[in-house]
Each structure stands twice: as C-alpha cells, then as structure tokens.
Amino acid sequence: MIEIMEGNHALGWGALEAGCNAYCSYPVTPQNEIVEWFAREFPPRGKFFLQSTSEIESSFLCMGFVAGGARTMTSTASPGWGLYPEGMSHIVAAELPLVVALLMRGGPGQGTTRQSQMDYTSATSPGGQGGYKNIVIAPYSCQECYDFVQLAFYLAEKYRNPVILLTEPNVTRVLEQMERRPLKFDYPPEGKWALGGKARHSDGKARLITSGYGLTSTEEHPSYLSYLKHLHDKFERMREEVRYEQYEVEDADVVLVAYGYTARVSREVVKQARAEGIKAGLIRPVTLWPFPAEPISKKAEEGAKFLVVEDNLGEIGGLSDDVRLAVAGRAEISLVTALDRHDPGEGGSIYPGKVLEKLKKIKGIR
Amino acid sequence: MVKKVVCGKPRLWRYRSTSLPFCPGCQHGVGARAVLETVEELGIEGKTIFLGGGGCAYPLPSLLDLDAMQCPNGRATSIGSAMKRLHGGETVIITYQDDNDALAVGTEPLIHAALRGDAITVILANNAGYGSTGWQMASPGDTPVPPEMDKPNPLFPINIMELLAEFEGVSYLARGTVSSANDFEETKGYIKTAIAKQMAGAGFNLVEILTACPARWHLTPQESLKWIREEMVAGLPLGEFKNGGGN
Numbered sequence: 001m002i003e004i005m006e007g008n009h010a011l012g013w014g015a016l017e018a019g020c021n022a023y024c025s026y027p028v029t030p031q032n033e034i035v036e037w038f039a040r041e042f043p044p045r046g047k048f049f050l051q052s053t054s055e056i057e058s059s060f061l062c063m064g065f066v067a068g069g070a071r072t073m074t075s076t077a078s079p080g081w082g083l084y085p086e087g088m089s090h091i092v093a094a095e096l097p098l099v100v101a102l103l104m105r106g107g108p109g110q111g112t113t114r115q116s117q118m119d120y121t122s123a124t125s126p127g128g129q130g131g132y133k134n135i136v137i138a139p140y141s142c143q144e145c146y147d148f149v150q151l152a153f154y155l156a157e158k159y160r161n162p163v164i165l166l167t168e169p170n171v172t173r174v175l176e177q178m179e180r181r182p183l184k185f186d187y188p189p190e191g192k193w194a195l196g197g198k199a200r201h202s203d204g205k206a207r208l209i210t211s212g213y214g215l216t217s218t219e220e221h222p223s224y225l226s227y228l229k230h231l232h233d234k235f236e237r238m239r240e241e242v243r244y245e246q247y248e249v250e251d252a253d254v255v256l257v258a259y260g261y262t263a264r265v266s267r268e269v270v271k272q273a274r275a276e277g278i279k280a281g282l283i284r285p286v287t288l289w290p291f292p293a294e295p296i297s298k299k300a301e302e303g304a305k306f307l308v309v310e311d312n313l314g315e316i317g318g319l320s321d322d323v324r325l326a327v328a329g330r331a332e333i334s335l336v337t338a339l340d341r342h343d344p345g346e347g348g349s350i351y352p353g354k355v356l357e358k359l360k361k362i363k364g365i366r
Numbered sequence: 367m368v369k370k371v372v373c374g375k376p377r378l379w380r381y382r383s384t385s386l387p388f389c390p391g392c393q394h395g396v397g398a399r400a401v402l403e404t405v406e407e408l409g410i411e412g413k414t415i416f417l418g419g420g421g422c423a424y425p426l427p428s429l430l431d432l433d434a435m436q437c438p439n440g441r442a443t444s445i446g447s448a449m450k451r452l453h454g455g456e457t458v459i460i461t462y463q464d465d466n467d468a469l470a471v472g473t474e475p476l477i478h479a480a481l482r483g484d485a486i487t488v489i490l491a492n493n494a495g496y497g498s499t500g501w502q503m504a505s506p507g508d509t510p511v512p513p514e515m516d517k518p519n520p521l522f523p524i525n526i527m528e529l530l531a532e533f534e535g536v537s538y539l540a541r542g543t544v545s546s547a548n549d550f551e552e553t554k555g556y557i558k559t560a561i562a563k564q565m566a567g568a569g570f571n572l573v574e575i576l577t578a579c580p581a582r583w584h585l586t587p588q589e590s591l592k593w594i595r596e597e598m599v600a601g602l603p604l605g606e607f608k609n610g611g612g613n
Contacts, residue, residue: 022448022451022452024448048448048451048452050447050448050451052444053474053475053478054474056474057444057474057475057478060437060438060441060444060445060448060475061444061445061447061448062448063441063444063445063448064444064445064446064447064448064449064452065448065449065451065452067435067445067449068448068449068452068453069452070452086438087438087441090438090441195415195433195434195435195449196415196433196453196457197412197413197414197415197433197453197457197458198411198412198431198432198433199412199413200412200413201433204412206380206430206431206432206433206434207433207434208427208428208433208434208435208436209434209435209436210427210428210435210436211436211438212424212436215424215425215436216425216428216436218428
C-alpha cells in the first residue's frame with residue numbers, strides 16, 4: 001500500500017518492522033519527530049522507550065539494552081552527536097550491535113537548527129577513543145529511510161557493531177510516497193553473549209561483557225593482540241558491505257558525486273545537463289563507510305572530471321576527502337559547497353541552479 | 367561429628383591465583399566479598415547481573431561466577447537502569463562503583479537513576495580518592511585540593527546519603543565499613559536489605575562502604591582502618607539513612 005509519510009516516521013516504522021525492542025534518546029532539533037514517534041508507538045506495544053538526561057547517558061542506556069540482548073536504536077542530531085563518541089567506542093569495543101540515526105544540522109558548535117551535511121567526517125571517521133569503524137548508510141528518500149533502517153539492524157547484528165544512518169531534514173522532513181515493505185535478511189543465530197543472569201542461559205554459564213580486552217583476558221580473546229586481530233579482520237569483512245548507485249555514468253565525462261539530499265539535487269542536474277547535451281553522470285555512495293572508491297577510481301582512469309556536491313565546507317573535508325583518495329590525483333575535482341547555498345540564512349540549501357552553473361564552468365560552457 | 371566450614375572464599379569468586387589483583391590492605395576485595403556472600407545467602411546468583419565500574423575495582427566482574435560486565439567509568443547505573451527495564455523485576459542488578467566513578471564522572475546517571483526510582487542496588491566503595499591513577503584526591507566540589515603525597519584526603523566527596531534521601535524513588539540508603547568482623551556483618555545486613563528491597567520492586571537503593579586505600583593514603587593497613595574510624599566517619603557517619611518504600 002502506497003502511503004504519504006515523512007522520513008522521520010519511516011525510520012520508526014522501519015525499526016518496528018526490523019524487530020527493534022528498545023529506543024533511548026535525548027531531544028535535540030532537528031530529530032525530535034523521531035523521539036516523539038518512539039514515545040508514542042513503543043510503550044503501547046510493550047517495547048521500551050527511555051528519554052535520557054544527556055546524549056552521553058543515551059549511549060550508555062543503549063549499551064545496557066544491547067548488552068541485555070535487546071534490538072536497540074537511538075537517534076540524535078549534530079550537537080548531541082558530539083556527546084556520543086565515548087559510548088560508541090565502548091559499544092564497538094564490547095562488540096555490541098546498535099543502530100543510530102544521526103540527523104545533520106548546521107555547525108560547528110550550536111550552529112543552526114536546520115539542515116546541513118556537515119557530519120560526514122564525524123560519522124565516517126569516528127571521534128571516540130581508539131581506532132574503530134561504524135558502517136554509515138545515507139538514505140535519500142522516505143522509502144530509503146524505511147528500507148535502510150531494516151538493513152542497518154541486520155548489518156549491526158551481522159557484525160555486532162554499530163551502524164549509523166546519516167541523513168538530514170531535507171530528506172526526513174519531506175512528505176513523499178512510500179510503501180511499508182518488510183525486507184528479508186538472513187540474521188545470524190542468537191549469540192551467547194547477552195546478559196540476563198546465568199540461569200537464563202541454556203548452558204547455565206556466567207557471561208562477561210567488557211570493552212577492556214587489553215585489561216581482561218577471556219577464552220575468546222586470550223591476549224590484547226588476538227583481540228586487535230579479530231577487530232581488524234572484522235572491519236575488513238565490513239568493507240564488503242559497500243553500496244552505491246550510478247546514474248548516467250557510463251558515457252559521462254563529468255561525474256557528480258553526492259549523497260543524501262544533494263544527491264537528489266544532483267540527479268536533477270544530470271537530467272537538465274543531459275537535456276542540454278552535456279554528458280554528466282552521478283555516483284551516489286549509499287554507504288559512506290565503507291566508501292565506494294572503485295567506481296570513482298574507474299571513471300578517474302577513464303579521464304572523467306569530478307564535481308562533489310555536499311552541503312558543508314568541502315575544502316576542509318567530508319565526502320570530498322574520500323573522492324580525493326579514490327581519484328588519487330588522476331582527475332580534476334571541483335566542489336559545490338555550503339558557500340553555494342541559495343540563501344544566506346540558516347535555511348539555505350544547495351539548489352540545482354548553482355550545481356548546473358558549476359558543471360557548465362567545468363565544461364567551459366558560458 | 368558435624369563438620370562446619372568457618373572460613374573460605376565465596377564460591378562466586380572464580381579467580382585462579384591465590385590473591386586478588388588489589389594492593390595490600392585494599393578493601394575492594396572485602397567489599398566485594400560482602401556482596402558475593404549476600405548473593406549466595408539469598409540464593410539469587412542465577413538471576414543476578416554484576417556491573418562493575420572503572421578504576422581499581424575494574425577487574426572484579428571478570429573474577430566472578432556471575433553474569434557480569436566491566437562498565438565504562440561512571441556509566442554502570444545507566445547500563446543497570448536499562449537492563450532492569452529490559453529484564454524486569456525477576457533480575458537483580460548490582461553495580462559496584464567507587465567514589466571516583468559514581469561520585470565524579472558518574473553523578474549524572476547516578477542521580478537520575480535514583481530520581482527515576484530504578485530498582486537497582488548500587489554498592490558505592492568510597493575510599494576518598496583515586497588509587498589506580500596515582501595520588502589524586504576525590505572530587506570535593508569547588509574546593510581546590512593540592513596534591514599531598516604523605517597523608518589521606520581531608521575532604522570527602524559528595525555526601526550521597528543527604529543528596530539522595532529526599533528523592534521519592536529511593537527506597538534505601540545506608541553506609542557501613544568492613545573494618546572489623548562486626549562491621550562486615552553489619553554492612554552485609556545493609557546489602558541484604560537493599561537487595562531485598564530491589565526484589566520487592568521498591569525502587570533505587572544504595573549502600574556506601576567506606577574502604578581503605580593504604581597505598582594511596584600512605585598509611586599502613588592498620589593506620590588506614592584507624593583513619594576510617596576516627597576521621598572519615600566524622601565526615602561520613604555510619605548507619606541507615608533511609609528505609610522506605612520507594613515508588
């Protein structure tokens with residue numbers, strides 16, 4: 001059944017479809033619609049909703065729920081995300097699954113309460129202590145919010161590692177057509193790690209959860225090095241989850257690279273450019289980590305030029321960093337950034353006009 | 367003739383070496399023992415989750431024959447609150463945190479778990495300072511404390527009894543020591559009452575144990591116990607501070 005829905009609610013319905021059982025969050029704009037959805041829909045279903053006293057507490061309430069075996073989700077926006085890294089690092093270290101919806105707003109600092117794409121780096125290169133990775137998935141429609149949250153729960157349990165859905169209000173506040181469709185995933189069998197009191201376990205044996213494998217030796221990880229090797233191998237396996245979409249790329253001599261709302265803008269730009277005879281295409285990373293370097297590298301090898309469209313200060317990093325790494329100096333890279341927004345106020349966004357303008361400049365068309 | 371065991375380590379200890387990984391005279395081992403004996407006597411080991419904290423007592427959860435977790439510093443109460451909600455009244459949640467864990471970095475989750483009336487039992491081992499990181503003193507609030515290498519901390523952290531007593535969600539608060547056999551038994555009695563209240567769903571509770579840290583205090587174990595009796599108890603008096611229903 002086709003419905004009209006906003007992405008914030010699709011994230012909730014998708015989590016419900018995936019069997020999510022617990023949700024903790026601290027209110028912060030612009031993701032309060034998600035908090036409200038869970039507050040409304042979870043308790044009547046006998047599921048757990050807990051509003052925390054800070055985003056630090058959110059991360060550790062989540063850690064408690066997942067360590068107890070509950071399929072758990074949290075959501076936050078950029079200023080709240082600044083408080084999560086401590087918990088995220090411990091959750092990764094203890095190998096627990098968690099789904100995080102991170103809605104980007106303008107920064108740095110308190111910034112704005114409106115959309116941006118300024119947390120690419122803080123999501124894909126986590127700021128918590130030690131070296132670790134999270135899978136980062138960027139939906140660009142209401143339907144993808146619904147579908148990808150299901151994918152996120154599956155990947156989080158497959159790898160026992162947090163998965164981040166990175167998005168922004170220009171995706172989640174838009175009302176659009178979608179269908180609530182269950183996706184089938186081959187979940188791993190229930191592991192023997194969740195705590196509940198040892199009498200609950202079929203073998204009756206006590207279990208230990210720790211994020212300090214260098215301090216605590218276990219049967220599974222007798223030494224710190226064996227643990228590090230295990231993490232390393234897991235992060236390498238996670239690279240296989242790379243996902244991306246290509247649009248009109250085959251014969252393109254200029255390739256736009258964008259995710260989230262700017263990918264939808266870029267898709268429109270490709271259509272307009274093609275109508276004017278410009279061979280433009282779009283590579284849209286769906287997973288931001290692992291990053292789809294291979295299709296970008298291939299086009300660089302073929303001599304295409306690149307235009308990265310991202311609503312941030314692209315010169316100091318973000319998606320443009322990963323594109324630069326993939327291109328490895330073989331092609332020219334231009335940027336459309338937050339400085340190209342249509343409006344100087346906090347509500348400004350990147351519109352197709354500016355992108356097309358820059359695309360024509362690259363092609364030498366006036 | 368009937369044989370009676372009068373001495374031995376709790377069966378819930380599962381460390382293999384002959385000693386615990388604590389300094390000579392440290393009372394984390396005795397404090398934890400009071401908890402373990404109580405869990406054994408109540409017959410609840412199958413449904414107990416032991417959540418340890420940061421600092422010197424970090425190894426504890428890995429030494430127990432209980433479902434256990436080595437929680438990040440200050441975060442055991444958040445983790446316990448979530449687990450209690452998830453597993454319900456049948457499961458017993460015990461956190462074991464020291465003062466630099468629960469009364470410094472962990473004050474926010476501790477206070478809010480108490481405010482929410484989450485039915486968990488916090489064992490607060492207060493040794494008025496930081497052991498594993500060196501000589502640092504407990505967080506005394508707004509009074510700057512110069513590092514003094516040769517004597518114990520004259521200032522104590524938050525008096526958590528006074529702070530939590532007024533919260534409706536708090537069912538039981540007590541403070542004891544484990545400095546003598548009598549003190550040990552009395553403190554065990556507090557822990558037993560606290561866990562019984564948790565099992566009755568009565569709300570949040572906390573038992574503070576004043577524990578010696580001779581290495582940090584630069585006192586002998588004997589002098590440390592004397593210092594607890596004469597100095598520490600003057601600032602942090604012993605006894606039950608709340609014994610109510612909670613919410």
